[in-house]
Amino acid sequence: KKQFAVLGLGRFGSKVARELFYRGHEVIVIDLNELKIDTVKDEVTHAFVGDITNEATLKEAGVNDCDVAIVAESSNIESNIISSQLCKSFGIKKVIAKAQNTIHGKILTKLQVDQIVYPEQDTAIKLVNKLTSDSILDYLELGHHINIVSIEAPEKLANKTIKELALRRRFHVTILGIKRAEELIFNLTDDNMVQEGDILIVFGETEALKKLNLDLS
Amino acid sequence: KKQFAVLGLGRFGSKVARELFYRGHEVIVIDLNELKIDTVKDEVTHAFVGDITNEATLKEAGVNDCDVAIVAESSNIESNIISSQLCKSFGIKKVIAKAQNTIHGKILTKLQVDQIVYPEQDTAIKLVNKLTSDSILDYLELGHHINIVSIEAPEKLANKTIKELALRRRFHVTILGIKRAEELIFNLTDDNMVQEGDILIVFGETEALKKLNLDLS
Numbered sequence: 485k486k487q488f489a490v491l492g493l494g495r496f497g498s499k500v501a502r503e504l505f506y507r508g509h510e511v512i513v514i515d516l517n518e519l520k521i522d523t524v525k526d527e528v529t530h531a532f533v534g535d536i537t538n539e540a541t542l543k544e545a546g547v548n549d550c551d552v553a554i555v556a557e558s559s560n561i562e563s564n565i566i567s568s569q570l571c572k573s574f575g576i577k578k579v580i581a582k583a584q585n586t587i588h589g590k591i592l593t594k595l596q597v598d599q600i601v602y603p604e605q606d607t608a609i610k611l612v613n614k615l616t617s618d619s620i621l622d623y624l625e626l627g628h629h630i631n632i633v634s635i636e637a638p639e640k641l642a643n644k645t646i647k648e649l650a651l652r653r654r655f656h657v658t659i660l661g662i663k664r665a666e667e668l669i670f671n672l673t674d675d676n677m678v679q680e681g682d683i684l685i686v687f688g689e690t691e692a693l694k695k696l697n698l699d700l701s
Numbered sequence: 702k703k704q705f706a707v708l709g710l711g712r713f714g715s716k717v718a719r720e721l722f723y724r725g726h727e728v729i730v731i732d733l734n735e736l737k738i739d740t741v742k743d744e745v746t747h748a749f750v751g752d753i754t755n756e757a758t759l760k761e762a763g764v765n766d767c768d769v770a771i772v773a774e775s776s777n778i779e780s781n782i783i784s785s786q787l788c789k790s791f792g793i794k795k796v797i798a799k800a801q802n803t804i805h806g807k808i809l810t811k812l813q814v815d816q817i818v819y820p821e822q823d824t825a826i827k828l829v830n831k832l833t834s835d836s837i838l839d840y841l842e843l844g845h846h847i848n849i850v851s852i853e854a855p856e857k858l859a860n861k862t863i864k865e866l867a868l869r870r871r872f873h874v875t876i877l878g879i880k881r882a883e884e885l886i887f888n889l890t891d892d893n894m895v896q897e898g899d900i901l902i903v904f905g906e907t908e909a910l911k912k913l914n915l916d917l918s
């Protein structure tokens with residue numbers, strides 16, 4: 485089991501810490517706010533009131549012995565950078581930091597932080613993707629420009645067979661399966677008929693899926 | 702083309718606004734901070750300095766005519782709730798709000814906000830998933846507890862055939878395909894052999910995939 489350190493208990497840090505602990509991992513957390521530490525201490529292994537930019541504090545808390553450190557404080561860029569640098573200097577195998585913006589992120593990259601997280605920006609992109617392509621419910625990126633998406637079948641496809649849809653010929657995409665109610669049908673034949681409310685699981689190149697999506701909406 | 706309103710220009714709101722505009726949509730933004738409005742005005746359709754809890758301000762900005770309103774201010778729960786309620790009262794088809802925590806989210810649900818976003822918490826879960834299951838690279842949720850995941854094939858699977866892997870019998874999961882270099886192989890036979898570096902695209906129930914993942918790591 486790995487040992488994790490979470491530095492800073494904002495919404496992101498708190499959630500990371502609690503979730504890791506809930507999944508059976510050892511989690512050490514540090515925050516300046518006594519009230520936050522008090523609230524979280526039963527939901528993590530050890531919780532310390534302290535400054536994440538203080539090297540002695542990090543050592544006393546055992547952060548230097550952790551396998552993974554997550555620098556979750558991000559409003560104070562200076563503290564985040566100093567704390568990240570200290571974690572790297574301890575030789576922690578994986579240092580992850582939440583960045584406030586791309587400039588902050590670039591600085592962290594220069595410090596060789598192993599992974600940089602942009603929760604607000606990433607979620608924004610995910611929301612915009614969803615808002616600007618109504619039919620696509622979810623997607624899995626398999627490689628550059630190759631995806632599996634789940635697309636809501638619009639009314640005009642209802643009561644058409646897989647053969648009649650001719651998705652491969654018309655759009656160069658492959659239908660892998662149909663999700664109907666909570667059932668998944670993966671062994672499709674040409675005669676399977678699409679019903680209203682069906683969700684089609686389609687595989688193809690990004691451009692091809694875009695054309696399909698446009699045609700369906 | 703749809704009309705969008707983004708209320709509050711934190712990291713999440715700013716990104717949503719810019720991205721929507723970049724994709725060719727009309728975006729109206731409102732924020733109290735003059736400097737932020739000044740910085741963003743060339744990257745959106747209209748930018749107004751104003752209070753998102755002020756009904757007259759929202760009407761003057763044309764928010765009531767929008768198809769989608771995103772209440773992106775979330776540190777001040779009261780402002781977020783009032784603004785969300787005003788947007789719902791305008792009859793805006795889709796009102797999306799960023800919530801600070803689940804209690805805030807429950808209140809928004811009672812106001813019948815159409816979608817509630819938790820960027821920090823969702824990204825935290827995504828990070829923890831990645832940290833606690835090295836093999837799973839990406840996943841698509843198809844329904845309650847049913848997923849497609851891409852899993853890195855560890856050394857011990859190299860040079861075994863699909864038949865020898867017997868994933869269906871051993872774990873009740875189905876291998877849909879193999880991603881090798883940037884190639885995707887979807888028409889697998891029992892004799893296909895897994896190579897080192899292959900990424901397996903596997904379908905199955907969450908619990909079954911967990912067992913497979915444990916066995917592989």
Ligand SMILES: Nc1ncnc2c1ncn2[C@@H]1O[C@H](COP(=O)(O)OP(=O)(O)OP(=O)(O)O)[C@@H](O)[C@H]1O
Nearest residue numbers: 492493494495496515516517535536557558559563
């Ligand atoms: N130098 C420091 N040492 C320890 N804790 C700190 C330090 N600076 C800030 N914190 C703590 O970090 C926490 C919040 O971090 P931050 O300001 O990034 O919050 P946030 O931006 O609201 O985060 P999130 O978006 O994840 O909710 C607070 O609990 C605060 O007490």
Ligand SMILES: Nc1ncnc2c1ncn2[C@@H]1O[C@H](COP(=O)(O)OP(=O)(O)OP(=O)(O)O)[C@@H](O)[C@H]1O
Nearest residue numbers: 709710711712713732733734752753774775776780
């Ligand atoms: N009543 C209001 N009317 C208009 N703008 C507001 C109002 N209250 C706050 N804002 C603006 O909302 C913006 C920030 O929102 P918020 O406090 O949610 O930021 P944040 O939590 O840092 O967001 P993010 O996590 O997305 O970065 C600020 O630009 C602020 O000026």
